[in-house]
Amino acid sequence: MIQIPRGTQDILPKDTYKWQFIEARLHQIAQDYNYSEIRTPVFESTELFVRGVGGSTDIVNKEMYTFQDKGDRSMTLKPEGTAPVVRSYIENKMQHDVNQPVKVYYIAPMFRYERKQKGRYRQFVQFGIEAIGVEDPLIDVEVISMLMQIYKSFGLSNLKLYINSIGDQDSRSAYNEALVAHFKPSIGEFCSDCQSRIDTNPMRILDCKKDRDHPLVKQAPRIYDYLNEESKAYFEQVKINLDALGIGYEIDYNLVRGLDYYTHTAFELMSDAEGFGAITTLCGGGRYNGLLELLDGPTETGIGFALSIERLIMALEAEGIEIPKPQGIDLYICTLDDASRTAASRLIHQLRAEGISSDMDYKNRKLKAQMKDADRKGAKHTIVIGEEEMDTNTAELKNMSDGSTKQVKLEDIKVLVELIEEVGS
Structure with a gap:
């Protein structure tokens, strides 16, 4: 008997109402924040993700579904949504749109060859937003505000928002040098991935799943100590405006985005609901000020986040929140x-x-x-x-x-x- 591919799921008619309800609310909240929907292809050129996600990442090296098409071109089912949106922004010259920043959202299936576990599938549905064209702490706060509004609109309460600043490129460079000096003498104690990251992207050692409990990770230098004055001032404005909106947060100095083009604000939302599972991350995002240039685009900046609808449903179940069932036929x-x-x-x-x-x-x-x-x-x-x-x-x-x-x-x-x-x- 032909069976469903490993790591995927059938969403049966008895459950699809949950997805429809959630997606309808996501559409509405995005529109309330004046974000317009964008739809990009399910597959893209493999080069887009190698350059846009990073050749040293697990996503590119281990998790992508890649194939040769009939024209012998390498194509990949999209594993994430930001690079395709940025590719579309560049290709369609959206920097010339009258309305700036360009604010878009998407709801689409993503594909990653991961080990199947609770709440993680090889095909999953992702909701994401991108605000491209303006570098302003208020846009960062707007993005975080939307993120919190989404989860709270469903009645979730066991939420923890963590924020940090990665700083600008000068701050990142100084911090990377400090991490190399900190980790290199004992790098042999770390996993093979981290041993290669020490030379290519040392910040990614801080979010390694295998070595997260290593004493040197906990003792690592704080990036905040390497922020220049401009970066500190930017982060201070983000915090001031989050406070003005009454959005609570904690600063996690080990919260980083390992890709080279990420700068300034980084954030993650966690669930501490009992029974949610060992992987508590609901959503992550951050500012990227080098991605467009990396993809041969204009000198523009962006910020966004992405969340898994599967994990949102898990959080609702962990807190005992039921999605209203359809009322039946007339x-x-x-x-x-x-x-x-x-x-x-x-x-x-x-x-x-x-x-x-x-x-x-x-x-x-x-x-x-x-x-x-x-x-x-x-x-x-x-x-x-x-x-x-x-x-x-x-x-x-x-x-x-x-x-x-x-x-x-x-x-x-x-x-x-x-x-x-x-x-x-």
């Missing part, structure tokens, strides 16, 4: 013979065109079984059509919540719609 029509089945089919067709969700029995079951089916589908109203109803062209519209009935003319669609909508409102 009308279920029960039938007693073949002629009434044809009439019901025609009536349902007319009602659906008027926006009334309707259904009927397609298995030619007895009336009692049809009523049970109506109940399973959450029907707010039912109508039974048989020989008598066909002769008189009238039937009883039954309100399933209180058992009341009203006589209706089957051909008077307008009145029938009004009665159904009256109860629904």
Whole structure:
């Protein structure tokens, strides 16, 4: 039997309402913040991610789904959303748009060949935003504000926001030199990845999953001590404006973004809900001031974040927050013979065109079984059509919540719609 690929999941009809509810809210909040949706291809040139994510990263080296197309070009299913958005920004010359910064969001599947674990899949759905074209602490705060608004709008409370500053390029360079001096004498005690990072990207040693508990990681120099005055002033404005909005946070001096183009503000949101799991990160983001130039684009800056909808659902479950289920259909029509089945089919067709969700029995079951089916589908109203109803062209519209009935003319669609909508409102 052909089975689902390892590390993926089927989202069945009994659960898709959760995704629809979450995605609808994400769309609405993004629009409230004046972010417009962007849709980029599911696959891109492999070079985009090698350059835009980094050739030394685990994503590029170990996790990408890469293939040769029929033109012998290397293509990759996108493992993250920022590089494709930046590629589109550059290719479509969005720096010339009248509205600046360019503020966009996306909801899309991403693909990473990771070891399957709770809340981590090889295909997952990511919501992300990017604000490109302005370097301003207030934009950083707006992005963090949206992030917090999203999670709090679902009723989540066990949240911890961590922030840090990576500083500008001069600050990063000074800090990298300090990390090399700190780690190099004992680098043989670290994993093979960290041993290569010491020469290519020493900051990434700080967020290594294997060596996170090594004493030297905990004793590592703080990046804040290497920030120049401009970087400290920028970070201070971020903190002042977060305070002004009443957004609580903690400073984590080991919170970094290892890629060379990240600068200034970095942040992560964690869940400390009991039972959420060992990996507590819900979302991460930061400012990138070198990515566009790295991809042959203009000298522009950006900031963004990305979250996994799967992990958002996990957080809701850990806090016992239920997503409201669909209310059911407006009308279920029960039938007693073949002629009434044809009439019901025609009536349902007319009602659906008027926006009334309707259904009927397609298995030619007895009336009692049809009523049970109506109940399973959450029907707010039912109508039974048989020989008598066909002769008189009238039937009883039954309100399933209180058992009341009203006589209706089957051909008077307008009145029938009004009665159904009256109860629904």
